Amino acid sequence: AQPLIKVQNLKKYFPVRGGPLGRVQAQVQAVDGVSFDVAKGETLGIVGESGCGKSTTAKLLIGLTERDQGDIIFDGLALGEKLSLKDLRRGVQMVFQDSYATLNPRMTIEASVAFGARVQGLDKPEDRARKLMDRVGLDPARFAHRYPHELSGGQRQRVNIARALAMSPRLVVLDEAVSALDKSVEAQVLNLLNDLRAEFGLTYIFISHDLNVVRYISDRILVMYLGEVVEVAPVASIWAEQAHPYTRSLFSAMPSMDPDNRTKEPPLSGDPPNPINPPSGCRFHTRCRFKADVCKTKTPKLAGLSVNAKHMVACHLHDADSGHPKAGQGVPS
């Protein structure tokens, strides 16, 4: 089946200006050659430390940030060719973490939700807004005429979800959408998102630093490190075995990971290197305890594991031809 969205070799560098003339002095390699696809109805979870390029990737997908390079193909149409930015933005909606900042404080909840329906040119936008409010668990009789500051964080996030749905999107990108919520509210909103996905035939890209949340909602998980994809696999497969040493460290640092399942990987030390001048070869080599000489010079390519082609990893340990002395033995423990 054709994926709903496919990105190929996506790149975004941000110039760093400085000096008295504000000249470009360096480039932050925020997203550097990212490729993936998401099937219709699927949820792809994206994880990684802050600064790994998760949010920039999300913004590139909806045209909030302009890409330097790469292809974005939505439902078979390439952005900039048969697909305009306007069409892409109609098909993809985003829900952010800060539910307060994204709502107009002077607009009632009903007006905020109806806005999307009106932009779409739909009939009776207020009726549609009330139906959607009801669907996300906000009784229109109680909430329609309230303002954002009168709502709790969880209620505001429900408004943001209703507002996104009012645009009739096919893909919803959720960037840390439940991260600011209390655990009990978080669970309710996650369940709501799951139900809405089935009901409206939606596809999700779910970005979070919380692996347990990503596991709960995703079909596949993609791991980013310093602007690159290092591993992507079905949830069960990556939960059973993390093929990339970085992924192993991320998982072993998880507080609630079942101790029997936990890898014995020591937690990561230090911050990620500066993305202005990322390490050569494998970008993780400065923090990897399995690094060999080849890791400093040769960039590992994302490829399927021999035991499971759907489980993809970019690490010389898994490539028999890489020249890594331990290649082909999996990840040594």
Ligand code: SF4
């Ligand atoms: Fe570690 Fe080398 Fe694999 Fe990079 S390619 S993760 S440095 S073993």
Ligand code: MG
């Ligand atoms: Mg972020």
